[in-house]
Amino acid sequence: MNKNDSELMSLSLEKHGFRASGSPLDADIAVYNTCSVREHAENRVISRIRSHRKRMRDRGGIIVIAGCMAQRIGEQLIAAGTADMVIGPYQSPDIGSLVSRYLAGRERHSFLSQEQGDFSDRINPDLVRSVEGPEWHRWVTITHGCENYCSYCIVPFVRGKLISFPSGRILDYIRLLAANGAREITLLGQNVNQYGTDTGDIPFYRLLESSARVPGIERINFITSHPKDFIEEILHVIRDHSNISRSIHLPLQSGSDRILGLMNRGYTVGDYLRIIEKINALLPDYAVSTDLIVGFPGETEEDFSETLRSVERIRFDDAFTYAYSPREGTPAFSLPETLTRDEKISRLERLIALQREISRGRLRERIDRVEDTIIEGFSKKSDDRVRGRTYLNHNVVVRGSGDDIGKKIRIRIDGVIGATLRGTRIA
Numbered sequence: 165m166n167k168n169d170s171e172l173m174s175l176s177l178e179k180h181g182f183r184a185s186g187s188p189l190d191a192d193i194a195v196y197n198t199c200s201v202r203e204h205a206e207n208r209v210i211s212r213i214r215s216h217r218k219r220m221r222d223r224g225g226i227i228v229i230a231g232c233m234a235q236r237i238g239e240q241l242i243a244a245g246t247a248d249m250v251i252g253p254y255q256s257p258d259i260g261s262l263v264s265r266y267l268a269g270r271e272r273h274s275f276l277s278q279e280q281g282d283f284s285d286r287i288n289p290d291l292v293r294s295v296e297g298p299e300w301h302r303w304v305t306i307t308h309g310c311e312n313y314c315s316y317c318i319v320p321f322v323r324g325k326l327i328s329f330p331s332g333r334i335l336d337y338i339r340l341l342a343a344n345g346a347r348e349i350t351l352l353g354q355n356v357n358q359y360g361t362d363t364g365d366i367p368f369y370r371l372l373e374s375s376a377r378v379p380g381i382e383r384i385n386f387i388t389s390h391p392k393d394f395i396e397e398i399l400h401v402i403r404d405h406s407n408i409s410r411s412i413h414l415p416l417q418s419g420s421d422r423i424l425g426l427m428n429r430g431y432t433v434g435d436y437l438r439i440i441e442k443i444n445a446l447l448p449d450y451a452v453s454t455d456l457i458v459g460f461p462g463e464t465e466e467d468f469s470e471t472l473r474s475v476e477r478i479r480f481d482d483a484f485t486y487a488y489s490p491r492e493g494t495p496a497f498s499l500p501e502t503l504t505r506d507e508k509i510s511r512l513e514r515l516i517a518l519q520r521e522i523s524r525g526r527l528r529e530r531i532d533r534v535e536d537t538i539i540e541g542f543s544k545k546s547d548d549r550v551r552g553r554t555y556l557n558h559n560v561v562v563r564g565s566g567d568d569i570g571k572k573i574r575i576r577i578d579g580v581i582g583a584t585l586r587g588t589r590i591a
């Protein structure tokens with residue numbers, strides 16, 4: 165989502181006459197679009213900004229901090245002299261006019277309103293022709309904000325309430341993208357399954373279906389799904405449209421019902437397993453990836469063992485695993501931590517080792533299968549090989565050239581090297 169926001173910010177700055185500099189160190193205005201989900205990321209970016217700031221100060225350059233960290237601690241960043249301007253997620257797509265106004269008068273430096281009237285839209289047809297990234301793949305933000313209040317998560321506080329963009333405008337935008345060469349899109353939202361529940365617009369599965377019908381779109385991905393809102397109709401739409409990715413990202417977070425309750429996730433492990441059974445029954449081929457947090461306050465060895473058991477049972481293709489880190493301002497921040505950092509890391513390492521073994525096994529199961537793949541670029545190791553992703557979101561390397569980039573090709577999987585499939589082109 166931040167990548168899409170950054171594209172919108174670049175567009176806005178260009179519209180107001182700013183030009184991208186060759187390097188951040190040469191820039192007169194440095195813009196940091198920040199994430200606030202983890203403390204570690206915030207600390208890293210703050211130290212980076214501080215060293216950048218020292219170099220800029222002599223030249224009279226300015227530092228703008230945008231995004232979720234700006235929303236969370238923007239006034240502190242200004243008071244500490246870390247930033248000249250802070251712009252929250254509501255207004256960041258309008259950054260060009262805000263920076264222009266700041267430069268003209270140098271008076272207002274903080275734009276952190278979360279009033280409806282200050283919200284800048286994410287569907288901007290001008291973006292169709294102006295991004296620097298690959299033309300064949302484009303991000304499409306369908307919702308902004310989240311009201312699920314998972315107890316560990318800062319997002320509802322920094323991004324605000326759920327705002328679904330009108331389906332008609334989203335679909336017009338996707339048609340425009342397709343007409344301008346996009347072949348793959350990724351629908352984005354903190355919880356895409358809640359699309360339309362705030363506005364009474366069509367439900368997510370209908371939006372997915374209509375997106376899949378846009379001529380020229382060869383693959384649609386969507387992130388992120390929330391298990392509590394993942395209804396069977398979504399699977400029917402995936403089953404009936406071959407251009408929807410078969411890779412479903414479904415964050416489980418914990419294998420313990422007690423911890424899921426403390427996390428305010430709104431489902432049990434049993435509910436989650438029922439979704440996996442439905443996926444299994446309805447889709448002949450699929451991949452499931454997940455997010456898992458270990459060391460949530462109060463997590464016992466038995467709770468953690470339940471997470472390991474769930475991972476063994478479900479056999480995720482991939483898992484993004486994290487040691488819990490408290491975020492000030494979230495409900496879980498007040499819960500007493502019951503594990504040391506070392507204990508959390510030790511659990512995390514056990515989980516990663518298990519998942520790595522399962523991921524390897526899942527990849528090996530692909531050998532001899534024929535898979536459609538969209539080629540994304542050259543292989544890092546060789547100029548006569550290209551890399552892409554299958555419809556199950558597995559990385560694959562195959563012999564090819566620059567002409568293949570952005571195209572769909574059919575390959576037979578021959579083997580696995582590390583976390584990557586190796587294939588032979590058959591069409």
Ligand code: SF4
Nearest residue numbers: 310313314317319354
């Ligand atoms: S669904 Fe939960 S974890 Fe995801 S953004 Fe919303 S509050 Fe955060």
